[in-house]
Amino acid sequence: MNYMFLIYSQEIAEGLPPEDAMAIMEGHRAVLGEAAAKGILVSADALKPTATATTVRGNGSGYLTLDGPFAETKEQLAGYYILNCDDLDEAIEWAKRIPTACKGATGCIEIRPLHGVQIPAPSAPKA
Amino acid sequence: MNLNAVDAKEAIEAVFRKDSGRILATLIRVAGGFDRAEEALQEAFAAALVAWSERGLPENPAAWITVAARRKLIDYSRAERTKRDKEDSIRYEMESRALPSPAEPVHMLLNSQSPEYDDRLRLMFTCCHPALNQESQIALTLRTLGGITTPEIAKAFLTSESTLAQRLVRAKRKIHEARIPYEIPPPHRLAERLAPLRAVLYLIFNEGYAASSGDSLVRRDLCAEAIRLARVLNDLLPDDAENLGLLALMLLHDSRRDARIQNAQLVILEEQDRSLWHREQIAEGIALLESALRRGPTGPYQLQAAIAGVHAEAITAAETDWRQIAALYATLYRLNPSPVVALNQAVSIAMSEGFAAGLSRLDELEASSELDGYYLLHAARADFLRRLGRTEEARVAYERALTLTVNPVEREFLKKRLAGLRQILG
Known part of the structure; x- marks a missing residue:
């Protein structure tokens, strides 16, 4: 069974400070890496604002x-x-x-x- | 010939007004985006200020700017490639930094048949893309194609410069990020893409013409600019009846500009000095309209132009063929059943069948739509009542209309009417 995970996030005009954005990217990488290693990753990407x-x-x-x-x-x-x-x-x-x-x-x-x-x-x- | 800095600045401003839209359109195609193209154009203008003050005005200032800006673009891409390749670029830089000499023959760049001629049309379609909101479409069209500065646009549309600048940045970002194409749409998309483009040009014209507020000089520029862009559109897509209709409509309205405002006061059509109408402009408008109607199919712009044409051809207000105008409004209402069209239809009914008939059409309208907050509805009602001799009711309607508009010219007109009524009422 494929599940879709929808990420909802509040958009703020000025965006995140670079270090916070990096931390979030790292978080995604960790989860995606794990899912990829298990062979369950179908597709993922970030949407533009x-x-x-x-x-x-x-x-x-x-x-x-x-x-x-x-x-x-x-x-x-x-x-x-x-x-x-x-x-x-x-x-x-x-x-x-x-x-x-x-x-x-x-x-x-x-x-x-x-x-x-x-x-x-x-x-x-x-x- | 030596120029001083003031003369050079004047020459640059002239090029900016007249040619920057055309130049920018080409730069955007070459650069593949707005930001670099604008930066290159700005740098070219800055370079011109120095070069022209020192060495005199070039034979063809617009071509000089075009060449200088294109070289800036080459500079940018070389600089980037250099950064990537870590190559020695001094030789290229030396070459590209040389500005065109004042006498350099660059006429081929300005040939109206060259691809850059199409660049403006491409850019028009990009600026008026339906995935941009209409305010952005207007601002972007004026800023990039119109040679109108951001402060001037802000002034004309009563927004702050920072709001407008933000709107422009956002629109350009969307064009870039969402990849709005920079191209003339293929034939099967052309009709749906031309509609917003015409709407933007007409809104620009109307903003200048209807004078909802603001500086009258800037407004006249807006009308002239809208007409100029409509001409460009017709030059580039000459077989479209509605494009012709739009240009005809603007010319016919604009032909009355000198009669319409006298001593900063609005003069209604009926009371205008028709000797002040620009006859050659009327003749051009009528000729364009006739060729549009021959070509077909008939659309809203042609119908509105036809109505303006009937007015334009009446030697005196009394000779106006109101029956024909009422019939044209009826057809227009079928195509575009908007309350504003209905209001105008009511006026034409009043003029052809009598004010009582017009008044009952207004009553229908008021009952069936959200026009109650529309000052012209109350102004029309007041006018009908005044002419029917129902003075007290007319006074109430004029006062209601006065509460609904902030435009000083329109307010002055309504106040004048009210003062006239008060004299009758004693």
Whole structure:
């Protein structure tokens, strides 16, 4: 059984001081390294901040592309795709094709670019 | 010819206003991003200040700036490569630091058929990308394509410079981080991408024209800039009827600019001195509109231009073909059923069928929409009532309208009407 782990975090404008950010990265590396060593790691990455988000919402007759993250509290996370697109326009085209009514009523797709964090290989020596 | 620093500064400002959008568009394509392109352009302007004061104005200042900025970009990438490769770069640096001489022939760079001509259109689509919010689209378009400084934009849109600067930084970061493309959209995406682009240009125009607040000189610049950018859009995509309609609409409105404000007071269409209208601009607007309508399909900008055209062609206010205007508004309302269009439709009904008919359309509107906070609805109601001789009701409506606008020109107009009514009421 694959489980998805969603990391929720409060965004602060100035970001973390470098040493704190390093400590958190180390924490991730430790967990990911362990999971990789056990052979259970499927995929993981960090999302760029919500300021880089775009929301695509179908409205029956067409699609609305909007700046910013999705903010409708009635809608719940129902799944995810990770696609390697050339640019945001290609990503938006894909977003329009992804069904969003999985859980009953209609929803939207939030597009967030990934950082492309390097994940430790299973054999990576742990510090 | 020797220039002093003041003359050089003036020459630089002229290039900034007229050509920086075009130059920056190319630099952004070459650099693959905003930040470096802007940095290179700034450095080129700084270098020009020194070089032009010492050696005189080059034959083609814009080309000089372009070449200098492109060399700066080469400098940056060499410096970076050097840092990576740890190579001796002195030879390259010596080469690239040489600035163009004043007489250097660089006309080919300014050829309107060259790829840089398309760069502005690419940049327009990037700045008006739907994944950016509209405020950012406007700020970015004016800042990068308009040659309008951040303080000027802040002044025109009544925001603080720091808020605006932040908005620009955020928008540029999003373009970079989310990889908003820098390209002319393929044909199947063009229609949906042109709509926000036209909306931004029209909002810029309206902000200048409607004068919701602020300095009148800056506002005139906004109108001129919107018209200039709409011309660029039409030059680059000449086969689009709505692009033509948009330019026609702006020209027809703008043709009334000198008659519209007199002694810092708003003069309504009916009372304008029509001899002050710019006839050649009207002729151009009508010609553009006719070619748009021939081309089709008809859209909201063409319909609004057609309405402005009917007004423009009336020699006196009394000769206005209000029936035709009412019919055009009815068509526009079908395409764009907004309360503001409905309000204008009510006015055209009042003018063609009588003020009582117009008033009942306003009543319908007020009952069915959230227009109660809209000052023009109350101003229109007041006007209809005044003309129907229902003076006391008119006074109440004018006073309501007054509470809903902060614009000094509009307030002055409403106050003048109120004073007139008070005389009648005694």
